[in-house]
Amino acid sequence: MHMSTLTTRLAVVSMLVCLQVSASTRVNKTAEFVATDEWQVIAEGQAIPKGLHVRINLQTGLKEAKLLDPSDRDTALQPQSSDNESGSGSTNDHLSIEYKADLIEESVRKVKEQRSYAELRKAYKDFQKNFRTDAEVVVQLIEEYRNFSKAPLDIELKPKLNILENLEYMLHQIDNALVFIDSGGLDDVLLPIVVNDTNTALKVSAMRVLGALAGNNPKAQIKVFERNFGSHLAQIMMSSTNSAEISTALHAFGALLRKFPLAQHRVLSTSGTQALIGLLRSADIELRNKAKVVTLIGDLVLEKRHVLDEGKEEALAQYVLLEFESWLQSNGYCAALEAVLSKDYVHLLDQADVVEQFIDALQTTESLCKPLWSKSPTLRHALLTVRNRFAHSQDEYRLEVSQALSALCERFYDKFGHTEL
Ligand SMILES: *[C@@H]1O[C@H](CO)[C@@H](O)[C@H](O)[C@H]1NC(C)=O
Ligand SMILES: *[C@@H]1O[C@H](CO)[C@@H](O)[C@H](O)[C@H]1NC(C)=O
Numbered sequence: 316m317h318m319s320t321l322t323t324r325l326a327v328v329s330m331l332v333c334l335q336v337s338a339s340t341r342v343n344k345t346a347e348f349v350a351t352d353e354w355q356v357i358a359e360g361q362a363i364p365k366g367l368h369v370r371i372n373l374q375t376g377l378k379e380a381k382l383l384d385p386s387d388r389d390t391a392l393q394p395q396s397s398d399n400e401s402g403s404g405s406t407n408d409h410l411s412i413e414y415k416a417d418l419i420e421e422s423v424r425k426v427k428e429q430r431s432y433a434e435l436r437k438a439y440k441d442f443q444k445n446f447r448t449d450a451e452v453v454v455q456l457i458e459e460y461r462n463f464s465k466a467p468l469d470i471e472l473k474p475k476l477n478i479l480e481n482l483e484y485m486l487h488q489i490d491n492a493l494v495f496i497d498s499g500g501l502d503d504v505l506l507p508i509v510v511n512d513t514n515t516a517l518k519v520s521a522m523r524v525l526g527a528l529a530g531n532n533p534k535a536q537i538k539v540f541e542r543n544f545g546s547h548l549a550q551i552m553m554s555s556t557n558s559a560e561i562s563t564a565l566h567a568f569g570a571l572l573r574k575f576p577l578a579q580h581r582v583l584s585t586s587g588t589q590a591l592i593g594l595l596r597s598a599d600i601e602l603r604n605k606a607k608v609v610t611l612i613g614d615l616v617l618e619k620r621h622v623l624d625e626g627k628e629e630a631l632a633q634y635v636l637l638e639f640e641s642w643l644q645s646n647g648y649c650a651a652l653e654a655v656l657s658k659d660y661v662h663l664l665d666q667a668d669v670v671e672q673f674i675d676a677l678q679t680t681e682s683l684c685k686p687l688w689s690k691s692p693t694l695r696h697a698l699l700t701v702r703n704r705f706a707h708s709q710d711e712y713r714l715e716v717s718q719a720l721s722a723l724c725e726r727f728y729d730k731f732g733h734t735e736l
């Protein structure tokens with residue numbers, strides 16, 4: 316290696332120290348990650364929204380994410396299967412370092428401790444040896460997972476969770492998700508956990524990975540659908556009472572179904588709708604998860620309506636058999652939502668954001684349920700109680716929610732006095 320090259324590279328290595336420090340102090344770990352068109356650092360443990368491009372920055376070793384380029388988004392309503400393309404992930408992978416920043420820190424530490432050129436050169440070589448493409452890392456993680464014993468062992472739980480956590484980060488990126496699927500990850504890693512494992516933490520992590528890889532990724536959605544994950548998730552929703560498990564199952568379920576009318580048809584016409592409404596009916600499910608259920612229902616109802624409004628012929632053809640609203644009706648959605656609000660409204664009084672989610676759902680499905688809801692004195696009582704409580708708040712957000720409730724009540728119930736209750 317020429318001296319001048321080495322010097323330049325050393326400069327890079329020492330610059331890493333500064334980047335590492337400034338990046339980790341700048342990031343607020345509990346703050347919500349707001350994605351833009353630029354790469355931004357994701358703090359350790361910080362949650363990120365689905366559908367982003369995620370990478371590990373070559374220079375800093377830190378995880379970064381940004382919005383997808385418009386050209387990367389597949390806007391097709393029903394994803395098109397094209398196996399020819401799905402293998403191409405490896406051609407345009409970002410170069411990335413091993414999925415932990417530890418190695419860089421280790422190299423940098425060595426550089427600081429031992430300043431001879433020989434040591435520096437060795438540190439640089441170690442550093443370089445650990446470059447991997449994302450695709451290589453994904454494949455290696457699957458291989459590591461395959462090496463675990465088939466029987467559940469306590470000592471393997473932690474390393475398994477660790478692998479799933481790394482996969483969750485990597486598979487937000489579309490290319491990585493497709494590499495994972497092509498390398499057998501659905502069959503060898505996720506399916507056995509989601510279908511057969513009894514460990515809740517593992518199930519939750521596996522469903523997070525599933526949500527990450529299916530979110531905003533039509534090709535992945537097809538594969539997930541083909542493996543029958545829709546009914547496996549519905550099964551979990553019908554049988555679990557664990558809050559985290561239900562919440563992640565709902566998230567993965569939504570990621571699978573959104574903008575995928577074929578899957579919506581197959582899954583929601585069978586166990587899917589029943590599972591969603593079962594969650595609303597269950598006394599063991601917390602209100603926050605029920606709000607997630609009605610939000611997903613509302614989104615799916617609106618998705619079809621938007622397609623009908625736009626009137627694009629190819630899209631219409633795909634949604635025409637999808638009769639989610641009548642499946643909701645026949646599975647007792649209107650009565651189930653009425654009962655949730657009538658019974659649990661006391662718990663809504665200190666959760667304005669949850670109230671807002673319910674209001675959105677009530678509005679979206681108003682045409683479907685108004686005959687029932689407008690005749691329900693208990694629902695009326697519940698909505699007015701929450702409205703009145705929030706109307707006396709100093710908080711602007713609560714006042715807004717209160718106004719939305721007023722508008723809703725005016726539509727449902729011809730007259731109601733402002734002094735009522
Ligand atoms: C981080 O962000 C959260 C939420 O925005 C805020 O409550 C908290 O004070 C911030 N912490 C720091 C250290 O800035
Ligand atoms: C895949 O590629 C082969 C050869 O390049 C081609 O014959 C075939 O039609 C392609 N299939 C799809 C689904 O694009």
Ligand SMILES: *[C@@H]1O[C@H](CO)[C@@H](O)[C@H](O)[C@H]1NC(C)=O
Pocket residue numbers: 455458459462
């Ligand atoms: C899996 O186990 C085999 C045999 O013990 C070993 O040779 C291989 O390196 C392991 N692979 C990974 C990725 O850990």
Ligand SMILES: *[C@@H]1O[C@H](CO)[C@@H](O)[C@H](O)[C@H]1NC(C)=O
Pocket residue numbers: 506507510511
């Ligand atoms: C789940 O367990 C059953 C019974 O042991 C087995 O037949 C089946 O193949 C397993 N399914 C998956 C996806 O691992």
